[in-house]
Amino acid sequence: MQVIQHITDLRQSIRSRRAEQPSLRVGFVPTMGFLHEGHASLLEAARRSCDIVVLSIFVNPLQFGPNEDFERYPRDEERDLAVAEQAGTDIVFLPQVAEMYPQPIKTMVSVREVTTRLCGASRPGHFDGVATVVAKLFHIVQPDAAFFGMKDAQQVAVIEQMVLDLNLPVEIVPCPTIREADGLAKSSRNVYLNEEERKQATVLSAALREAETALAESGVGLTPQQLIENVRTHIRRSPLAEIDYAEVLAFPSLEPLESFTQGERIIVALAVKFGKTRLIDNCIVRIP
Amino acid sequence: MQVIQHITDLRQSIRSRRAEQPSLRVGFVPTMGFLHEGHASLLEAARRSCDIVVLSIFVNPLQFGPNEDFERYPRDEERDLAVAEQAGTDIVFLPQVAEMYPQPIKTMVSVREVTTRLCGASRPGHFDGVATVVAKLFHIVQPDAAFFGMKDAQQVAVIEQMVLDLNLPVEIVPCPTIREADGLAKSSRNVYLNEEERKQATVLSAALREAETALAESGVGLTPQQLIENVRTHIRRSPLAEIDYAEVLAFPSLEPLESFTQGERIIVALAVKFGKTRLIDNCIVRIP
Structure with missing residues (x-):
């Protein structure tokens, strides 16, 4: 399993694998880390249907409001890498904030209508931050398929709408919510x-x-x-x-x-x- | 020269050319048609530095204001195809509005700051329409390089900012303004x-x-x-x-x-x- 911090290295790694095998199907699982069985199930779904599996771990400041939990969002890189390896990940992309946002970002991707209710109403700006970072990650990784958990159903609806509207060349694969024995959704x-x-x-x-x-x-x-x-x-x-x-x-x-x-x-x-x-x-x- | 109206056909054509030649460099010139020597110079620049040249002709309703000239914007498909062929174009992508916008679009790409002055101030919403359609076209064509005329300098600044911020895997090549003998910029x-x-x-x-x-x-x-x-x-x-x-x-x-x-x-x-x-x-x- 390769662990990569820089965009140019990640592109180089995927490009050289594609050069060796032009039909290569790249599966992508974007996450904010602190991986649990829900994330593992996405990696396993990618493993089953793709030739290589790329996982990104990036706590994206753009999708947190000023009074939300960006700073205290739980992080455990060592355990994440163990979970990723166990689930058959080929490449972990682990960028710093300065790698993803080297200067203040001036471009935003906004999805209307599907973002007006639910978390879109409770967390203003949240889905602009999600759509923008997912667009960035899609452009960096250029996956054939990307895997998202249905616990974040509105996120799936937003990403699917963005992919449709912007003709992004990636297949979105929604995966079932994974739960604890007593029913609590893994989070x-x-x-x-x-x-x-x-x-x-x-x-x-x-x-x-x-x-x-x-x-x-x-x-x-x-x-x-x-x-x-x-x-x-x-x-x-x-x-x-x-x-x-x-x-x-x-x-x-x-x-x-x-x-x-x-x-x-x-x-x-x-x-x-x-x-x-x-x-x-x-x-x-x-x-x- | 291939003339293609549908996104799936365009993708298929480029994919099969890439399969034959994995190092293929695809040059792209997005236009609204009614081609003049300015556009021809972009196609020729693409011809010189790329293996295949893709031209799109699409009068994009999203970048016209309600009182602007979308309906009466000049169109001449037959002459455009002759100019394109003369300039060494390989593929002309000529979509209908319904192909680019099969349903009302809910996703917009917006670039801040570089859009507040000049045409951004005179034509509210114009550059959101430009950024969004260019993002769509980049996702459809997946070019290695895209060529833009410096007559639309603010457009170049907007596209370069978008490419930088969203990590779009395309090189933007600005090209000089072409003028009539008396100095008037071709338009x-x-x-x-x-x-x-x-x-x-x-x-x-x-x-x-x-x-x-x-x-x-x-x-x-x-x-x-x-x-x-x-x-x-x-x-x-x-x-x-x-x-x-x-x-x-x-x-x-x-x-x-x-x-x-x-x-x-x-x-x-x-x-x-x-x-x-x-x-x-x-x-x-x-x-x-």
């Missing part, structure tokens, strides 16, 4: 939770499972408003949970819904704070 | 001018030559304000000329200047209207 931010918060954090996935059951039983007999009220009521039973948002929207357009239509795909999306820690989770359901 | 919009306007339109290049002479003689003895006042006075002698802007700025940052510094590069940039026709021209000078 680098779970380490922030204290013992009691960790216990109550299962309320997100439990509320989503309940919503899935209700939709499977009632389908179009339920309104989006009823569904989301049930979800909110469920979450409020956990005294430490503070709802940032709980919404049901069309997927992947992320537009609001007056009623359900048979066969349409919807997302139930949650962001819930436990103390200072904000967790997100979602489920995507086709209305029966 | 597709020159056909809009009536006989008297055409005569007076030489005032742009004449004022720029005078500015160059003044700078060569006086250098830092001149202030930017004095220089631009001389340029304005010169242009006002033409009764049909209506100044949209006349500015002297640092190049390529396009920031305003209080005074000149020896060795620094500056741009004198003009936009002047003759009736409904808006012409631009500029010169770039290193202060002696």
Whole structure:
């Protein structure tokens, strides 16, 4: 496994591999590090369908708001490299901030509409930062396929919209959310939770499972408003949970819904704070 | 010479040429058509330094304001293809609007600071439309080098900033402005001018030559304000000329200047209207 810090070295490494094997399929997993089984599953998916697997680890300041956790975002380079190697990664791209932003950036990639709700509303500017750094990484790595976890469903919708609109020559592969045994979605931010918060954090996935059951039983007999009220009521039973948002929207357009239509795909999306820690989770359901 | 209308066909054509010759250097000239000797000089520059030359002809609605000349922008496909062939073009990409924008675009590429003055101020949104379509075309063609005329100096500054900020894997090659015998910069919009306007339109290049002479003689003895006042006075002698802007700025940052510094590069940039026709021209000078 090669560990590379500089853009020119990374390009050189991929270029020489492509020269040896012109049909080379390059798989790419962009991350912010502090890797968990969710990231490992993306690397393994890339491993299965590509000839080489490139992982990037970069905590991108551009996608953090001024009062967010950029400085304290958890980092563990040594463990990350072990996880990457174990999952069959060929190249780890580990740039410094000055390598990605040698001078203040003047160019931004902005995606409208799919960014107006959910985390786009709670975290202004967040998805501009995500779209811009992903565009940069795509231009640096030039992958054939890129792998993203569905825990960040809105991020997947934003990246897919960007790829479509800008004709980026890369296939986006969404991968299922990986969970703890008790249902909590794996997230680098779970380490922030204290013992009691960790216990109550299962309320997100439990509320989503309940919503899935209700939709499977009632389908179009339920309104989006009823569904989301049930979800909110469920979450409020956990005294430490503070709802940032709980919404049901069309997927992947992320537009609001007056009623359900048979066969349409919807997302139930949650962001819930436990103390200072904000967790997100979602489920995507086709209305029966 | 191949003429291609669809993105998938273009990609296929370039991919198969690259497969035959992995070291293939692809040169790209993006245009809005109605080709003149300026465009031909870009194609010839690409011809000299690249293995294949791709020309795109696309009048991009995204870069025209609601009261601008998108509908009446001059088009002559037959003559364009003759000019392209004559200049040694290998592939002409000629997409319809629906091919480039199959649904309303939600993603925009915006470049700040270099777009605040000159045409960025006169034509709000113009450079977002330019940056976005050029990013799309770069992703579609995936050229090694792209050629742009310095008549549109601010466009060159915007594209260079975008390429730098987003790590686009393409070399930008700025090429000199091509002029008529009397000095008028070649432009597709020159056909809009009536006989008297055409005569007076030489005032742009004449004022720029005078500015160059003044700078060569006086250098830092001149202030930017004095220089631009001389340029304005010169242009006002033409009764049909209506100044949209006349500015002297640092190049390529396009920031305003209080005074000149020896060795620094500056741009004198003009936009002047003759009736409904808006012409631009500029010169770039290193202060002696």
